[in-house]
Amino acid sequence: MAQQSLPKDKIKFLLLEGVHPSAVETLKRDGYTNIDFHKKALPPEELKQAIAGAHFVGIRSRTQLTEEIFESAKKLVAVGCFCIGTNQVDLKAATKRGIAVFNAPFSNTRSVAELVIAEAILLLRGVAEKNAAAHRGEWMKTAVNSYEIRGKKLGIIGYGNIGMQLGVIAESMGMQVQFYDVVNKLPLGNARQVPSLNQLLASSDVVSLHVPETGATQNMIGSAELAQMKQGGILINASRGTVVDIDGLSAALGSGQLGGAAIDVFPVEPRSNDDEFVSPLRQYDNTFLTPHIGGSTVEAQENIGMEVAEKLAKYSDNGTSTSSVNFPEVALPEHAGSHRLLHIHRNVPGIMSAINNVFSETGVNVSAQYLQTNEDVGYVVIDVDADYSDIALERLLAIEGTLRSRVLF
Numbered sequence: 509m510a511q512q513s514l515p516k517d518k519i520k521f522l523l524l525e526g527v528h529p530s531a532v533e534t535l536k537r538d539g540y541t542n543i544d545f546h547k548k549a550l551p552p553e554e555l556k557q558a559i560a561g562a563h564f565v566g567i568r569s570r571t572q573l574t575e576e577i578f579e580s581a582k583k584l585v586a587v588g589c590f591c592i593g594t595n596q597v598d599l600k601a602a603t604k605r606g607i608a609v610f611n612a613p614f615s616n617t618r619s620v621a622e623l624v625i626a627e628a629i630l631l632l633r634g635v636a637e638k639n640a641a642a643h644r645g646e647w648m649k650t651a652v653n654s655y656e657i658r659g660k661k662l663g664i665i666g667y668g669n670i671g672m673q674l675g676v677i678a679e680s681m682g683m684q685v686q687f688y689d690v691v692n693k694l695p696l697g698n699a700r701q702v703p704s705l706n707q708l709l710a711s712s713d714v715v716s717l718h719v720p721e722t723g724a725t726q727n728m729i730g731s732a733e734l735a736q737m738k739q740g741g742i743l744i745n746a747s748r749g750t751v752v753d754i755d756g757l758s759a760a761l762g763s764g765q766l767g768g769a770a771i772d773v774f775p776v777e778p779r780s781n782d783d784e785f786v787s788p789l790r791q792y793d794n795t796f797l798t799p800h801i802g803g804s805t806v807e808a809q810e811n812i813g814m815e816v817a818e819k820l821a822k823y824s825d826n827g828t829s830t831s832s833v834n835f836p837e838v839a840l841p842e843h844a845g846s847h848r849l850l851h852i853h854r855n856v857p858g859i860m861s862a863i864n865n866v867f868s869e870t871g872v873n874v875s876a877q878y879l880q881t882n883e884d885v886g887y888v889v890i891d892v893d894a895d896y897s898d899i900a901l902e903r904l905l906a907i908e909g910t911l912r913s914r915v916l917f
């Protein structure tokens with residue numbers, strides 16, 4: 509698909525799910541004024557209509573960008589996930605259309621770690637049920653089953669950006685930290701990596717999940733795993749709702765196998781704040797049930813707004829794709845005085861020589877060339893004399909395996 513450089517006010521940004529106003533400010537500061545801002549996620553049919561004219565779309569964790577939605581998004585150049593997770597985007601569907609996907613891998617990690625440590629403290633003290641009882645007029649003054657976190661063992665599943673920060677905070681509060689991860693990780697402080705999930709479950713007082721949503725993490729904590737945990741142990745999940753089997757968790761809370769749980773993410777979450785939250789866990793006082801707000805702090809949202817908007821603007825301005833989750837990463841200088849051709853193609857043998865032939869055969873002068881590939885996609889950026897970019901673009905588009913090509917003035 510060919511795209512000529514457009515004036516900035518003709519480049520349309522569709523921003524959904526109430527991304528922070530810092531995103532709009534960042535885009536406007538960079539000259540992008542055509543911004544369609546929505547406070548909520550759109551139902552699929554409305555989304556299809558809204559995305560049809562958009563060059564860039566910004567979403568959070570609720571909007572599902574499926575093959576069908578991408579099919580309606582003929583002008584789409586890039587997706588910005590104003591969050592960490594990208595499981596809501598069909599990355600294969602985006603990649604095969606040459607659409608780059610960006611996210612904010614760090615900006616809300618501290619917010620999640622803080623929430624989890626607070627929940628660990630409150631659950632070990634039995635505050636969730638004491639608070640619920642007090643709201644009903646009951647007075648539960650007792651030290652039974654109330655513990656300090658000092659000296660207790662925290663088991664972290666998924667020792668990535670959030671898991672590592674949580675480990676550091678927990679250790680500074682006197683907890684012993686161990687973690688399980690599919691990758692060998694450098695333990696921070698005195699943390700210790702354990703070789704198996706079962707070992708972690710059996711030896712931790714509090715277990716906290718920080719894995720992404722993948723095939724391997726689907727229902728990774730079910731009845732069998734909960735039975736491995738210490739009697740009265742605490743489970744915290746602020747990762748993705750598909751990671752814990754909620755019926756299994758409900759049974760473990762009902763039988764007293766678990767002493768409490770804090771769950772921020774659910775297999776099915778209400779579409780909006782106006783819809784009812786339905787879950788078997790509502791019956792248990794010893795749980796914190798939060799509406800997917802692990803990353804929802806003013807600080808995190810403001811930073812994410814700026815970070816992702818900057819990535820989209822940079823990609824639009826000069827083709828820089830640094831930190832894209834599905835695309836080869838290229839950090840590009842400005843291209844004053846020349847036109848910049850961006851060529852995105854399937855990474856198949858012979859395609860680079862076909863691209864280079866365009867310039868040797870037409871005699872178009874190349875002032876700079878950048879290339880990066882990943883397993884699926886190749887991304888070539890070529891700066892050429894302004895007078896010849898049209899001819900070169902036409903020839904580039906004819907190359908077999910081309911996914912998308914555009915020229916920036």
Ligand SMILES: NC(=O)c1ccc[n+]([C@@H]2O[C@H](COP(=O)([O-])OP(=O)(O)OC[C@H]3O[C@@H](n4cnc5c(N)ncnc54)[C@H](O)[C@@H]3O)[C@@H](O)[C@H]2O)c1
Nearest residue numbers: 592593666667668669670689690718719720746747802803
């Ligand atoms: N509740 C919220 O609001 C909220 C906010 C931010 C992130 N999240 C979720 O938390 C997840 C983790 O975030 P992060 O920034 O720490 O991600 P990350 O990618 O930095 O870390 C994930 C870790 O999990 C490990 N892992 C992957 N598959 C595993 C498996 N099968 N078993 C064990 N370990 C496995 C990885 O090796 C990695 O170390 C995100 O993917 C997102 O879904 C939720």
Ligand SMILES: O=C(O)[C@H](O)COP(=O)(O)O
Nearest residue numbers: 568569570591592593803
């Ligand atoms: O992936 C994330 O960063 C979290 O799940 C937060 O998503 P949200 O922006 O939709 O709250």
